[in-house]
Amino acid sequence: MRASDRAYATLLDEIQSGILRPGAVLGEVEQAARLGVSRTPLREALGRLAADGLVAQQSPRVTVVTAIDADDIREIFEVRRALEESAARLAAERGDATAFAELAHDFAQVDLDGGTGGADGRDAYYALIADFDLALDAAVANDYLTAALRTVRTHLVRVRRLARDNPARLAASVAEHRLIAAAISARDADLAAHATHVHLHNALHSILESLTAAAPAYPHDSALDLKGQP
Template sequence: MHAQSRRSGHVRASERAYARLREDVLDGVLAPGAVLAEVDQSQRLGVSRTPVREAFARLVAEGLARPLAGRGLVVAPLDVEGLEHLYDLREALEVKAARLAAARRDAGAFERFAHAFAAAPRLLDSEAGLDRCYALSAEFDAAVDAAAANPWLQQALASVRTHLVRIRRLARHDPARLRAAAAEHQLIAEAIAAGDADLAAHAVHVHLHRSRTHFGEQLRAERARREEVGA
């Protein structure tokens, strides 16, 4: 009984450490390139080193952390090359999902999303409004996934979106980009509602091209700032 209780406690500690570390990486509390030391994180989280070590392994498996020779683990950096790789995969998956969703749609649901995205720019003047816009985008993604009705595609997209959370922080305080993204999402929703697979695919392509360009510029600017500080 005691052994079972210890195992249960260990599992809870491991899950707790993983959930907290993952959240901190996605939120930027643990910044890209930050060193992940077992001792430091176990003290910060109030758990032993073993749960932290197990949590680190899961972060590496997700691509959120990576080994660095001589330094143990670091939070995976955000760089232009990684962005390009991510968006290559994202476009292939999301274009296919939009096509399937247009063919298998719930027209009423996507019409409601189109109306919601049309109203979204009015929410951008407050933190609560920003949070609502991001929540609306997540709800829309889930609706497209459900309409596509392909569990393998949904699983692949879930992995991609984990990394998009980190990248999207770069646009959080850029109202112009957020307004443009809302209009792009509105067009995607309208195309799916109309059952127009070609238009839906094209609208996704345009949205991702603009998103890739915007975030690429942000990452290049951030890299230039770091190089200037280090000079």
């Protein structure tokens, strides 16, 4: 793996996991030393993250992790609805029915309470979502659509963390994914798109509620900036 790819992968994971929080300063000299790369590959990695919208340049040698506020999340979901509803329709028309039937079965078997404190169960569920996304991309067979979906998913990893501590929402999300997979397997394009619409509506509502609930506890956290929140 090239040094720039390694630096990009590390920084991406740290941003998505919350290790590098919104507003965190990524000094060029400090980050290059920490990651064990020279400044040229580090600049390449930061350029890719900037193109992803995950960092922004504050000065010639200082980059900061961007924040996600309520307006950003709404905009992400506007794009997500357009892409994922279209993808669900296409998958129902083009996809491997057996593969999606197996995914529907796997979603039905999800145990969110499995593992210590349920952590293993939640991790297994998110891994299953990743498998579902891969199957969806393969079924759609449209490089332009799947490239756009990958960009949105890069931001969704950050956004999804806000809902991880809501057991009721996670349980509902499992059922919603099972219905989407089952609809695709049944080649019911209308149901697949509608189930996707309902899932995304519920997900957005839950995430915005999470932000509202967390804001009083962390009034100075830029990640919880509720600009534009009614």
